[in-house]
Amino acid sequence: MKVFEKPKALTDAxxxxxPGCTHGIIHRLVAEAxxxxxxxxxxxxxxxxxxxxxxxxxxxxxxxEAAHGRAPAIATGLKRAMPDNIIFTxxxxxxxxxxxxxxxxxxxxxxxxxxxxxxNNAIYGMTGGQMAPTSLPGQVTxxxxxxxxxxxxxxxxxxxxxxxxxxxxxxxERVAVNNVKNVRNAKKAILKAFKNxxxxxGFSLIEVVSSCPTNWGMTPQKALEWVEEKMIPYYPLGVxxxxxxxxxxxx
Amino acid sequence: MAEKVLMKGNEAIAxxxxxxGCRLYFGYPITPQTEIAAYMAKRMPKIGGTFLQAESExxxxxxxxxxxxxxxxxxTSSSSPGISLKQEGISYIAGADLPALIVNVQRGGPxxxxxxxxxxxxxxxxxxGGHGDYHLIVLAPASVQEMADLTIKAFDLADKYRVPxxxxxxxxxxxxxxxxxxxxTTSEPVEKPWAVTGTKMQRKHNIINSLYLNPExxxxxxxxxxxxxxxxxxNEVMFEEYMMxxxxxxxxxxxxxxxxxxxxxxxxxxxxxxxxxxxxITLWPFPVDVLKKAADKVKGxxxxxxxxxxxxxxxxxxxxxxxxxxxxxxxxxxxxxxxxVLETIENLAKENK
Numbered sequence: 395m396k397v398f399e400k401p402k403a404l405t406d407a408x409x410x411x412x413p414g415c416t417h418g419i420i421h422r423l424v425a426e427a428x429x430x431x432x433x434x435x436x437x438x439x440x441x442x443x444x445x446x447x448x449x450x451x452x453x454x455x456x457x458x459e460a461a462h463g464r465a466p467a468i469a470t471g472l473k474r475a476m477p478d479n480i481i482f483t484x485x486x487x488x489x490x491x492x493x494x495x496x497x498x499x500x501x502x503x504x505x506x507x508x509x510x511x512x513x514n515n516a517i518y519g520m521t522g523g524q525m526a527p528t529s530l531p532g533q534v535t536x537x538x539x540x541x542x543x544x545x546x547x548x549x550x551x552x553x554x555x556x557x558x559x560x561x562x563x564x565x566x567e568r569v570a571v572n573n574v575k576n577v578r579n580a581k582k583a584i585l586k587a588f589k590n591x592x593x594x595x596g597f598s599l600i601e602v603v604s605s606c607p608t609n610w611g612m613t614p615q616k617a618l619e620w621v622e623e624k625m626i627p628y629y630p631l632g633v634x635x636x637x638x639x640x641x642x643x644x645x
Numbered sequence: 646m647a648e649k650v651l652m653k654g655n656e657a658i659a660x661x662x663x664x665x666g667c668r669l670y671f672g673y674p675i676t677p678q679t680e681i682a683a684y685m686a687k688r689m690p691k692i693g694g695t696f697l698q699a700e701s702e703x704x705x706x707x708x709x710x711x712x713x714x715x716x717x718x719x720x721t722s723s724s725s726p727g728i729s730l731k732q733e734g735i736s737y738i739a740g741a742d743l744p745a746l747i748v749n750v751q752r753g754g755p756x757x758x759x760x761x762x763x764x765x766x767x768x769x770x771x772x773x774g775g776h777g778d779y780h781l782i783v784l785a786p787a788s789v790q791e792m793a794d795l796t797i798k799a800f801d802l803a804d805k806y807r808v809p810x811x812x813x814x815x816x817x818x819x820x821x822x823x824x825x826x827x828x829x830t831t832s833e834p835v836e837k838p839w840a841v842t843g844t845k846m847q848r849k850h851n852i853i854n855s856l857y858l859n860p861e862x863x864x865x866x867x868x869x870x871x872x873x874x875x876x877x878x879x880n881e882v883m884f885e886e887y888m889m890x891x892x893x894x895x896x897x898x899x900x901x902x903x904x905x906x907x908x909x910x911x912x913x914x915x916x917x918x919x920x921x922x923x924x925x926i927t928l929w930p931f932p933v934d935v936l937k938k939a940a941d942k943v944k945g946x947x948x949x950x951x952x953x954x955x956x957x958x959x960x961x962x963x964x965x966x967x968x969x970x971x972x973x974x975x976x977x978x979x980x981x982x983x984x985x986v987l988e989t990i991e992n993l994a995k996e997n998k
Binding site for chain 2: 405435438447450451456457458459467470471472475476479496497500
């Protein structure tokens, strides 16, 4: 009989995340993938600046805390120094798609053999709910109090589509964690992103569409509905690039 | 003894770094230090090392941060505007107590400035540079030989004290060719139990970090770091004295300015002026004691700098303003001539008999 338990790759430190926040689910999925591949002792994670800044306390593997947006550069250094170790970053939308866009794009185009978990909740959480590069058109935030105005603040960035246009990366998939079915798919994608690295296939990024009840000003339940009704239509789920699969088809 | 070879200063840095066991280099092109990257691009793949041209200086220094966190010897190099971009990462490296080498082959500024030699990043290098309470060990070579020797020294000091070190050269030092004897490194590998290399399921996880939300804890880490700085100040000061035994006046200069000044000191001696030279080799820690002692016996100081006068403030602090300190400087990529320095010495001697 299998009893439900906490993944070994998570420490006993209690999460600081808000009620209803999906970071907890995503942390768990990452830890499960690490457990299933048996790579904890060989893995180094890179935490971002943002709500997940203290991820270094939660993952049981060795961890590095990055400057805002710089995680892919740090992961590049770690991987180049230790090609046989497993290196992952865990980043939010402001970190990865705003201040760290250069690091993201160039790590992808070099096909660095690293795994990136990109949590897109369309808002800056830690600083209290400012507009993110992925905030939706019209979305009200602390710094877009009249709604995101496309003529003034520009359009949201679809990171998966953008990176999939590059020749470099191995694997790009967008998943969500708003219901059981999606969580199960997210698990599969995250596992694959780590497995790709163990097989030296290259850069794998999983964009996880998630929620922020606190800064969206919604109940956790309502926030998950908003993910389904507003986020996913703008950020369609699916595999955007899978080079190994594409190569197989060509053969 | 190793054979002498003719090398550019920048190349001497690169080869010395390899001798010191550095197998990872991350950089971004900028004049006048690009030869370092070019040399590494050629050499590293042949010796199983890593050369990577980063997408920016910001990325390059963060790649360094990652590698340093894993405990490997690692370096980056740049020139003034690029070093400004690296300051964020340097502050994090200092905050996480990581050893790494940053080379600054300075050019004139501020802003995009020019591409000619300068020493105007003195403040930035010696006072911290980025945000927060920290120092770098700053080494200032005055010959191609020292470019090599101090590069190796910089790696050793970084490992010994868990601090980032900076080699502060200038465009002249980087570009000039001189015979150099590349030393074989004798440094023992330092144990780095704090490094993130994977727990191997044998120990609790290591965390490389500079975030302390508890102010008491952050203060404690800063106090601890500054205790190490005290040791560095006690043990690692380096300088050269030239004709100081009977000197009545003292020229203070580092790097290329010290070489120009040496000629001026010799010329002044011929004219009967008893002048000597103190050349700081470590700019941080600054050779405070030797200057303090010099102030007991000399009548005045000349600070020779390729800047609007930055080191002069440290000379005044070290000598507690007990003697006049005059500035002999050029800026923006210009270099003072020996005649200019001589004239300044002569004026100082005239006014302070």
